[in-house]
Every structure is written in structure tokens, then in C-alpha cells.
Amino acid sequence: MTIQTLIEQLEKAEHGSRNLDIEIAQLIGWRKKVDIVQDFKTGVKTETTLWIVPTGNDPGRIPRYTTDIQSAYDLTQTIAPSNVGGCSWEDGRGKAQIDDGPVVHAANPHLALCIAALKRLQHDTGRA
Secondary structure, eight states: OOHHHHHHHHHHOSSOOHHHHHHHHHHTTOEEEEEEEEOTTTOOEEEEEEEEOTTSSOEEOOOOTTTOHHHHHHHHHHHOTTOOEEEEEETTEEEEEETTSOOEEESSHHHHHHHHHHHHHHHHHOOO
């Protein structure tokens, strides 16, 4: 998924979701590893999914960027570590801005921070 497509989905979302968290994670370098595990007693094969952190080969848990304010903030720090920014609640919606980037609006501050971070990544990398 492109950054722009994900930004548009976040802008339309009424709440966060694990699917959105996974899309964000993949954009910033998380990798999915699927293994087939066989139960030797029953012979049944099942798929297991591990997510590999962007900074190495260790498995990790994808943060809940779209539903946890600390994880959304951590995303901004991953993308723009020396930024100045903020988020707020206004008229029942979220609003966020990083540095002199655009002020973005979303259903809640978590989503707004994610959008602001992705817009910053899009600007800094020139990726669509």
C-alpha cells in the first residue's frame, strides 16, 4: 500500500484498527514472517505469523499506533525524532501537526498523529 493510500484510509477511519496498525508498521520497515508448524500428534499444519522489528531480525509486537496515544507518539519519534509537534481534541475530533507540516484532522488524536507522521515521511522521502 502506498503512503498516500494509507493516509486517505486513516483520514476516513472512524476509529483505529489492527489492520491499519499493520499497514503503518509495514511502511516503516516491519517484516512479516510466516511459518508452517505441524502438530506431530495430529499431523495438522497451522500457519504462524511473526513480525520482525525494523531494526534487526528479532520478532516483536506491532504497536497499536491507531488506538494508543503513546504508540502514535512513538511513531512520530521514529519518523521525525527531532520534531516539534502536538495533538489536540477539538469538537470531538483529533488534530495534529509536526513541525511546520500541515495541520491534519481525524476521528481522534491517535489517528491524527499517525497521519501527521506519515505525511512527514511522505515529504521527507518523496514517496507517494
